[in-house]
Amino acid sequence: MRTRTRIARIDATSDPHRATAVPIYQTATFAQDSATEFSQYDYSRSGNPTRHALERHLAQLEGGGHALAYGSGLAAVTAVTRLLVPGDELLAHDDVYGGSWRLFCQVLEPRGIRVRFADLSTTASATASITAATKLVFCESLSNPLLFACDLRLLARLAHERGARLCVDATAVSPYLQQPLRLGADFVVHSATKYLGGHGDLTAGVVTVRDEHLARQLAFLQNAEGTALSPFDSFLLLRSVQTLSLRLDRQQQSAQRVAEWLTRRRGIARVLFPGLAGHKTAAVHKNQASGPGAVISFTTGDDRVSKRLVENLRLFRIAVSFGGVQSSVSLPCSMSHKSIPTAARTDRDLGLDLVRLSIGIEDVRDLLDDLDQAIAIATATGDTEAAAAPLPRSLTEQTDDGDDRDAH
Numbered sequence: 001m002r003t004r005t006r007i008a009r010i011d012a013t014s015d016p017h018r019a020t021a022v023p024i025y026q027t028a029t030f031a032q033d034s035a036t037e038f039s040q041y042d043y044s045r046s047g048n049p050t051r052h053a054l055e056r057h058l059a060q061l062e063g064g065g066h067a068l069a070y071g072s073g074l075a076a077v078t079a080v081t082r083l084l085v086p087g088d089e090l091l092a093h094d095d096v097y098g099g100s101w102r103l104f105c106q107v108l109e110p111r112g113i114r115v116r117f118a119d120l121s122t123t124a125s126a127t128a129s130i131t132a133a134t135k136l137v138f139c140e141s142l143s144n145p146l147l148f149a150c151d152l153r154l155l156a157r158l159a160h161e162r163g164a165r166l167c168v169d170a171t172a173v174s175p176y177l178q179q180p181l182r183l184g185a186d187f188v189v190h191s192a193t194k195y196l197g198g199h200g201d202l203t204a205g206v207v208t209v210r211d212e213h214l215a216r217q218l219a220f221l222q223n224a225e226g227t228a229l230s231p232f233d234s235f236l237l238l239r240s241v242q243t244l245s246l247r248l249d250r251q252q253q254s255a256q257r258v259a260e261w262l263t264r265r266r267g268i269a270r271v272l273f274p275g276l277a278g279h280k281t282a283a284v285h286k287n288q289a290s291g292p293g294a295v296i297s298f299t300t301g302d303d304r305v306s307k308r309l310v311e312n313l314r315l316f317r318i319a320v321s322f323g324g325v326q327s328s329v330s331l332p333c334s335m336s337h338k339s340i341p342t343a344a345r346t347d348r349d350l351g352l353d354l355v356r357l358s359i360g361i362e363d364v365r366d367l368l369d370d371l372d373q374a375i376a377i378a379t380a381t382g383d384t385e386a387a388a389a390p391l392p393r394s395l396t397e398q399t400d401d402g403d404d405r406d407a408h
């Protein structure tokens, strides 16, 4: 079966009434015939037919193995890191979602996990950084927000040679475009809030593994810690996943056009999109994924211009997150990546002028018109009153004091 068919076909054959869509088993408990011997399901935290149908479907999209569904992407990332013990080293790529950064530095490190960041997108740096002390290598490919690819075959080989495991957060591409388990990864995680969900109406996360022992450990933790996705959200996610390829085909076709258009538009300094030949890791990405995805980052060279641009868009909504059918825009350093300290952001070339677009399924001509008018306003010379006004605190004083109340 080809990928698009596998995505669209849900296996509901175990339903006692032969329903063709998986029903929502919105129940906390399942009655038992015996007080000492239990049937397959007894309590929804431990197991639920709707969630299991979703997990089976997600696993086969990754090319087999076992999938576990959680209440959010961060719960999924957390689940993988639960397998570390104090003293273990987590080596993470230095371009990761701000919430993962916060989890690693503010939750895991104080509890004894050694956390290190390195550029894992270049062979030399990856080879030098993964050591015998490393227990888990974590990367996003594509990374958020700079959209760099890491060579997953290389990272898997290096990790395994040195006794570590590789976890790939593939949220920005989804299993439709890339299946890291087939490239050697031990864990794949997704924020299903993004492309898998696709409609901006749920938060969910998924971990997929091939190894039976890892699957059992994760299933134990999912039950012991009560992190599983609810039956209703499992139903919503299963419903959404069926249209993943349709949505992404359209989204990435439009994204390619928008990215190329931005490279020609006056006022735009740098465009980051793996579908552009000049993108630093475009060749690596092409070698391990079947498409560039539909997130584009770009800079204007001026924080104020970027802010004005974002605020003058009409179709693109200012919103954290990405991957939905409706296009959205964000300033990562003020929003999704605000929890990363300013110095670390500066090191990683994450400037305040960085704009991230998530391309939806609208008519691309409307998206281009919208960008065109917003760029025109933002770059207009002859300062307007608004343009000359001081920037709000959130954009001028990026604090490192842990005040990340606005960071999602």
Ligand SMILES: Cc1ncc(COP(=O)(O)O)c(C=O)c1O
Residues within 6 Å of the ligand: 072, 073, 074, 075, 097, 099, 100, 140, 144, 169, 171, 172, 190, 191, 192, 193, 203, 204, 205, 321, 336
């Ligand atoms: C790459 C990546 N991984 C994980 C997450 C966390 O997912 P969630 O917001 O569903 O917890 C995000 C959220 O933006 C993300 O962008």
